[in-house]
Amino acid sequence: MTRTAQLYRMVMDKHVCPYGIKSKWLLESQGFKVEDHPLTTREETDAFKDKHGVQTTPQTFIGGERVGGYDALREHFGKARDPNAKSYRPVLAVFAVGLALALSLSQFVFGTPLTIRTAEWFVAFSMAMLAMLKLQDVETFSSMFVGYDLLGKRWVPYAYAYPYLEALAAVLMAGRVLPWLSIPIAFTIGMIGAISVFYAVYIQQRDIKCACVGGSANVPLGFVSLTENVAMIGMAVWMIVRPSL
Structure with missing residues (x-):
């Protein structure tokens, strides 16, 4: 059975959110069918934020539950990186x-x-x-x-x-x-x-x-x-x- 996720991201004439693009790719790479909901105006974006009580987009919903932005999505799939981790x-x-x-x-x-x-x-x-x-x-x-x-x-x-x-x-x-x-x-x-x-x-x-x-x-x-x-x-x-x- 194909799993489905809802993604709300900014897609405007002069700005397409890069984290929205990456969120869509990440979801698809994990086998999800993405119901993509572009937010095409500033008013539409602000209304979405007010409705869901969030400060940023993109936002992903899986099974009716809000996962969050791109970083939260990476953490959800066990792909989060510690920004303070040391690396050669x-x-x-x-x-x-x-x-x-x-x-x-x-x-x-x-x-x-x-x-x-x-x-x-x-x-x-x-x-x-x-x-x-x-x-x-x-x-x-x-x-x-x-x-x-x-x-x-x-x-x-x-x-x-x-x-x-x-x-x-x-x-x-x-x-x-x-x-x-x-x-x-x-x-x-x-x-x-x-x-x-x-x-x-x-x-x-x-x-x-x-x-x-x-x-x-x-x-x-x-x-x-x-x-x-x-x-x-x-x-x-x-x-x-x-x-x-």
Whole structure:
């Protein structure tokens, strides 16, 4: 027997509620036949809210009982996510895309995905993407960064400069351009970062968020954060050992 749900959502000429669209998709993906009730005017929407004593739309009804909005619907189906839950997904996504780009470029240039340049590009591309995420909101990044970075605590301008330095080193290292500039930058910020993360996590045993992907994600400071810094150090040392390929 097909289960039925009633969905009330805003569908206006200049605004179609995105959560209404997602609610309809979620219901259908769970095997429900959706009785869709578009609210096409502001007056119609306000009247619906007043009638049911709700402040937002969309609203879903199953078996005559109001489930609620999109978040409530996700919770109803056991798909709710804890907004405060910690996750390494943002930084792992950066590493995965960086690796895929490096493999693809190596295949195009050298005819094989597995080359020394693949490893170099992987580090450089990952650094560049991490820097880009930080640069989206330098103010928020710097506020998180000074909470654990040893130099940032003592000299706040370093916290503001860090994402620019990381981006500069990444771009230069990707093309092995101006190594006399990129190598010391990567080595210095990587070493300071590695020491800071190690001290905060393994000595002080603090449970705090990492600023590695900017200030919007809840990535725990730990091994993955340490890996970012160690990779920068390794890249700098490698370019000293192998100044040319």
